[in-house]
Amino acid sequence: MVSMKFCNFVVFVMGMVIGGAIMVASAGFPMEITEQGPGPGFWPFLLGLTLTFAALVLAVYTLCHRQEVTEEKVILGTAANRQVYVVMALIVLFCGLIHLIGFYVAAMVLIPCIMYRLECRDKKLMLFTAVGVTLFIYLVFGQLLHTSLPSSVFLE
Amino acid sequence: MKKLLTLLMLTAMLLGVVGCGGSAEKKAAYPADGDITVIIPKAPGGGTDTSARGLISFLQKELQGSKFVPVNKPDGGGITGMVELSKAKPDGHTLGMVTVELAMFPHQGKATVTNKDYVSVCAPIAAPAALIVTKEAPYNNLDEFVKYAKDNAGKVSMGNSGTGAIWHIAALNFEKEFGVKFKHVPYPKGSADIAAALAGKHIEATLADPSVFKSQIDAGTLKILAVMADTRSEFYPNVPTFKELGHPMAIRAWAALVAPKGTPKEKMDVLRKAAEKVCNSKDFKDYFKKQGIDPTAIIGDACDKMMADDDAMYAKFLKK
Amino acid sequence: MADIITALGMIADPFNFVCLIFGVGVGIMFGAMPGLSVNMGLALLLPLAFAFKGMAGILMLLGIYCGAIYGGSISAILLKTPGTPASVATTLDGYPMAVEMRQPGRALGLSTTASAFGGIFSTVCLIICAPLLARISLQFSKPEYFALAVFGLSIITSVSSGNVIKGVMGGIIGLFLATVGIDAMSGAIRFTLNTTYLLGGVSFIPILIGVFALSQTLQSVEDCWQKIQLQQHVSIDNVLPSLTDLKRCFVTMLRSSAIGTFIGCIPGTGGDIASFVSYDQAKRWSKHSDNFGHGEPEGVAAPEAGNNAVSGGAFIPVLTLGIPGDGATAIMMGALMVQGLQPGPLLFIDKAPDVYAIFIGLLLANIIMACMGYSLIRLFVKLTNVPNMILLPIIMLMTFVGTYSYGNSMTDVYIMVASGILGYFLNKLKFSMSAVIIGIILGGMAEQNFVGSLIMSDGNPAIFFTRPICLFFLSAAVISLVAPFVMKKKK
Numbered sequence: 001m002v003s004m005k006f007c008n009f010v011v012f013v014m015g016m017v018i019g020g021a022i023m024v025a026s027a028g029f030p031m032e033i034t035e036q037g038p039g040p041g042f043w044p045f046l047l048g049l050t051l052t053f054a055a056l057v058l059a060v061y062t063l064c065h066r067q068e069v070t071e072e073k074v075i076l077g078t079a080a081n082r083q084v085y086v087v088m089a090l091i092v093l094f095c096g097l098i099h100l101i102g103f104y105v106a107a108m109v110l111i112p113c114i115m116y117r118l119e120c121r122d123k124k125l126m127l128f129t130a131v132g133v134t135l136f137i138y139l140v141f142g143q144l145l146h147t148s149l150p151s152s153v154f155l156e
Numbered sequence: 157m158k159k160l161l162t163l164l165m166l167t168a169m170l171l172g173v174v175g176c177g178g179s180a181e182k183k184a185a186y187p188a189d190g191d192i193t194v195i196i197p198k199a200p201g202g203g204t205d206t207s208a209r210g211l212i213s214f215l216q217k218e219l220q221g222s223k224f225v226p227v228n229k230p231d232g233g234g235i236t237g238m239v240e241l242s243k244a245k246p247d248g249h250t251l252g253m254v255t256v257e258l259a260m261f262p263h264q265g266k267a268t269v270t271n272k273d274y275v276s277v278c279a280p281i282a283a284p285a286a287l288i289v290t291k292e293a294p295y296n297n298l299d300e301f302v303k304y305a306k307d308n309a310g311k312v313s314m315g316n317s318g319t320g321a322i323w324h325i326a327a328l329n330f331e332k333e334f335g336v337k338f339k340h341v342p343y344p345k346g347s348a349d350i351a352a353a354l355a356g357k358h359i360e361a362t363l364a365d366p367s368v369f370k371s372q373i374d375a376g377t378l379k380i381l382a383v384m385a386d387t388r389s390e391f392y393p394n395v396p397t398f399k400e401l402g403h404p405m406a407i408r409a410w411a412a413l414v415a416p417k418g419t420p421k422e423k424m425d426v427l428r429k430a431a432e433k434v435c436n437s438k439d440f441k442d443y444f445k446k447q448g449i450d451p452t453a454i455i456g457d458a459c460d461k462m463m464a465d466d467d468a469m470y471a472k473f474l475k476k
Numbered sequence: 477m478a479d480i481i482t483a484l485g486m487i488a489d490p491f492n493f494v495c496l497i498f499g500v501g502v503g504i505m506f507g508a509m510p511g512l513s514v515n516m517g518l519a520l521l522l523p524l525a526f527a528f529k530g531m532a533g534i535l536m537l538l539g540i541y542c543g544a545i546y547g548g549s550i551s552a553i554l555l556k557t558p559g560t561p562a563s564v565a566t567t568l569d570g571y572p573m574a575v576e577m578r579q580p581g582r583a584l585g586l587s588t589t590a591s592a593f594g595g596i597f598s599t600v601c602l603i604i605c606a607p608l609l610a611r612i613s614l615q616f617s618k619p620e621y622f623a624l625a626v627f628g629l630s631i632i633t634s635v636s637s638g639n640v641i642k643g644v645m646g647g648i649i650g651l652f653l654a655t656v657g658i659d660a661m662s663g664a665i666r667f668t669l670n671t672t673y674l675l676g677g678v679s680f681i682p683i684l685i686g687v688f689a690l691s692q693t694l695q696s697v698e699d700c701w702q703k704i705q706l707q708q709h710v711s712i713d714n715v716l717p718s719l720t721d722l723k724r725c726f727v728t729m730l731r732s733s734a735i736g737t738f739i740g741c742i743p744g745t746g747g748d749i750a751s752f753v754s755y756d757q758a759k760r761w762s763k764h765s766d767n768f769g770h771g772e773p774e775g776v777a778a779p780e781a782g783n784n785a786v787s788g789g790a791f792i793p794v795l796t797l798g799i800p801g802d803g804a805t806a807i808m809m810g811a812l813m814v815q816g817l818q819p820g821p822l823l824f825i826d827k828a829p830d831v832y833a834i835f836i837g838l839l840l841a842n843i844i845m846a847c848m849g850y851s852l853i854r855l856f857v858k859l860t861n862v863p864n865m866i867l868l869p870i871i872m873l874m875t876f877v878g879t880y881s882y883g884n885s886m887t888d889v890y891i892m893v894a895s896g897i898l899g900y901f902l903n904k905l906k907f908s909m910s911a912v913i914i915g916i917i918l919g920g921m922a923e924q925n926f927v928g929s930l931i932m933s934d935g936n937p938a939i940f941f942t943r944p945i946c947l948f949f950l951s952a953a954v955i956s957l958v959a960p961f962v963m964k965k966k967k
Contacts, residue, residue: 199515200513200515200516200518200519200520201515201516201518201519201803201804201806201807205519206519206522206807206810209519209522209523210523210526213523227884228516228883228884229883229884229885230676230883231673231676231679231883231885231887231888232672232673232674232675232676233657233658233675233676233677234676235672235675235676236672236673236676236885236887239672264663265665266658266665266675267672313932318658318660318661318663319659319660319661319662319663320658320663321660324663339931339932339934340931341928341931341932342660342661342924342928342931343928344660344661344920344924345744348743348744348799348800348806349743349744351797351798351799352613352614352616352743352744352793352797352799353617355614355797355799356614356615356616356617358617358618358932359932370798370818371797371798371818371819371820371821371822372797372798372799372820374818374820374822375798375820375821375822377821443526443814446813446814446815446816447810447813447814448813
């Protein structure tokens with residue numbers, strides 16, 4: 001369990017960094033307001049400035065409300081969270097898998113995996129869902145709407 | 157659990173292979189021997205997209221048994237789609253639309269593909285830049301407009317669809333040709349916004365594709381003074397071309413159906429012959445005319461030449 | 477009068493009527509599926525519309541248009557995923573009502589009623605005062621668009637139920653993301669990290685799907701493991717909204733419909749801005765403003781009435797000036813022209829029966845949409861009773877399919893996944909994802925019109941303060957931002 005105070009601090013730092021980066025990047029473009037209007041760097045610079053300012057305000061707010069902010073917890077480390085991280089990893093793997101074995105096949109692999117992680121142990125249900133959904137996508141998106149979902153790199 | 161997963165994967169792979177093998181059964185002649193993907197590097201519903209889909213449906217009717225599948229790829233301002241097309245297998249089953257931006261982007265540092273990466277089938281639309289002004293404007297023809305612009309250097313507001321985009325380039329060309337200076341006001345969301353701005357009298361003129369302004373011009377709220385084309389527009393037969401008035405400028409926003417370079421000549425010939433028939437047919441012309449667009453029938457080599465000419469023109473103009 | 481009878485005859489033709497119903501059905505489906513947009517549906521069925529003779533094709537397109545704006549609310553309410561950008565605001569109260577208060581039927585019923593109300597209201601405005609509204613819309617030039625964008629952005633403070641500062645930060649990030657790509661005002665290439673993909677700007681729909689659908693699914697996975705069974709055998713009492721709800725929301729629906737009609741008739745603005753402004757105004761004027769964000773019925777009715785009211789409003793510039801009110805109407809204009817109807821000032825004079833047919837078609841489309849909506853509510857709610865272990869993997873897969881259908885690009889999919897994962901963490905940190913999305917949607921409009929106004933005034937900022945409409949919206953924005961703090965002080 002992480003306290004919101006710590007998280008706010010992280011956000012503050014990131015805000016300053018990102019705001020600063022935006023300002024530096026925009027400074028590379030012309031910024032003066034001429035007869036042709038402001039240069040392309042003007043607006044992003046303004047945004048970067050406001051972001052940095054907002055980050056500072058956040059820091060001040062956090063310090064002022066130190067008590068309640070420390071009590072507020074951000075749930076990041078429980079068992080439930082870990083399951084989410086596993087699912088995230090599965091999804092990222094899925095992206096890679098799409099390239100390897102094609103979308104439809106990868107989909108039929110992904111669905112049972114996620115269902116398993118959600119405590120489903122009914123094999124028939126997993127098979128049925130996987131095949132059913134993939135078939136539905138194939139019929140509606142593949143055939144009807146002609147969306148050609150990626151196929152395996154090996155088949156190209 | 158492991159056994160079931162393995163079983164699933166094997167079944168899936170089998171299905172995949174069978175599916176692929178199955179489609180190779182049809183051994184008909186090109187183009188009926190498989191789907192032809194047409195990459196449209198714009199979002200669905202826009203001008204290029206509807207014209208492309210129209211052209212494809214006519215071609216499909218003409219080439220019996222063929223199936224054209226339009227695929228929208230609006231990413232990267234359309235450049236991603238054009239690049240992908242240039243890298244596609246040149247077997248006649250991947251075609252795509254390219255627009256006049258292809259001739260401009262390489263010289264603006266925005267893209268690396270040029271017209272040399274493609275062979276063209278046809279260009280169904282090539283909208284010329286037209287000088288359109290408000291009804292109350294004190295000028296009624298090109299010369300009066302130029303004189304007014306010279307008297308009010310830097311004050312006449314000229315709307316365009318974005319700095320660096322085609323209509324802005326057209327306006328810059330105009331400035332160079334006639335020795336005038338405008339105030340360029342970009343309307344990035346497109347010509348419809350320019351039409352609204354003209355109707356509301358927030359700008360004074362624009363050089364753009366006249367089809368968007370047709371209803372206003374017909375109703376009399378806007379005036380069209382001249383057209384940058386080789387021949388007069390069928391919709392506005394009383395409007396002179398820049399060429400007639402002594403200034404041979406031709407800036408067109410074209411969209412062309414092309415194939416990647418290296419596509420075999422026989423297949424290109426099949427497509428070009430069909431395109432020739434389609435573009436000269438009455439139904440095709442009616443389809444576009446009813447939308448206020450002047451259709452063109454620039455086929456094959458003539459289309460290649462147009463793309464090359466425009467590329468050379470923009471190279472000269474943009475590499476200042 | 478004779479023209480109206482002719483128009484009624486056109487609609488009564490069974491084939492035309494069937495086309496209308498078909499269109500509404502297709503529209504609802506396209507709207508409900510994130511990644512499939514109104515424009516996509518219209519573009520796909522355009523060839524069909526051309527093939528049909530007479531009004532059939534136009535009626536079908538009208539049906540798609542009205543249905544799609546409504547359809548987005550279905551996934552917004554049930555899955556916290558807006559099916560179209562115009563339904564983002566509906567997630568704010570629709571999802572809490574469906575899930576926390578276990579009243580998905582009520583939420584869907586309210587949304588259907590409000591959508592139909594908004595659509596019919598705007599069609600009536602179209603019929604009665606189109607020329608007047610068109611004249612007002614012509615007054616809008618770049619300063620007014622900028623002021624409208626600022627006004628729209630000011631709702632970030634309403635929408636950040638967590639922490640206003642973080643909401644503002646999110647909004648700024650969104651505004652910044654909108655600047656990536658080719659700057660249309662100067663031609664400069666900004667922040668593209670030398671990639672071709674970013675040249676066209678940050679793709680908005682993949683981020684929308686990722687940040688709403690995927691991160692919500694991840695959150696549901698967590699809730700599942702916490703054994704928080706939120707969707708457990710919800711019963712439907714009534715499909716139609718109760719009288720109390722109707723009384724509570726009537727003024728809101730009226731106000732939101734007016735806002736939506738007005739925004740619709742301004743060319744270049746659409747359902748997304750209308751729904752945000754309607755939501756914001758509903759919250760500011762409501763007696764129950766504290767309940768917003770927790771399942772407040774007004775919070776569902778307002779954005780839905782607002783976004784559907786755009787449908788009639790967007791036709792005002794089309795029929796009076798020949799200028800499209802938004803992207804979808806631009807497509808429909810093409811269809812109108814192919815049928816021989818030249819939209820513009822001459823249309824009313826030359827082809828009155830067809831114009832009346834369009835009016836009646838719009839009215840009917842909204843009624844049919846309401847009927848379909850009501851009849852499908854029970855079905856939709858049954859879907860929420862599907863156990864999470866089946867539903868969540870399916871939704872995850874559909875986010876991929878939806879994103880890919882949008883632009884046929886795997887890069888979009890990667891962005892979607894990244895946004896989803898990032899969104900999960902940002903939600904934990906009490907950032908408001910809606911604020912980021914609002915920033916992305918309105919960023920372009922705000923900056924381009926700001927810069928454009930200064931171009932038109934030769935660099936003189938006074939232009940923002942000398943034009944009445946512009947000044948009005950800017951002041952409204954400032955008041956909107958400041959009012960909550962002033963009210964708090966009074967308390």
